[in-house]
Amino acid sequence: xxxxxxxxxxxxxxxxxxxxxxxxxxxxxxxxxxxxxxxxxxxxxxxxxxxxxx
Numbered sequence: 001x002x003x004x005x006x007x008x009x010x011x012x013x014x015x016x017x018x019x020x021x022x023x024x025x026x027x028x029x030x031x032x033x034x035x036x037x038x039x040x041x042x043x044x045x046x047x048x049x050x051x052x053x054x
Contacts, residue, residue, distance in 0.1 A: 002016065022048070
């Protein structure tokens with residue numbers, strides 16, 4: 001879908017490749033940024049993103 005909502009919300013953690021597809025920029029999310037990443041994942045219109053807990 002390549003909407004990029006997660007990139008606009010948490011660009012430190014998500015990026016887009018040359019085709020516009022979202023890629024994870026880093027898997028490590030500091031505690032103070034977890035809320036922002038959760039919001040970004042929730043905004044994904046296709047539901048393609050999930051959070052995994054260690």
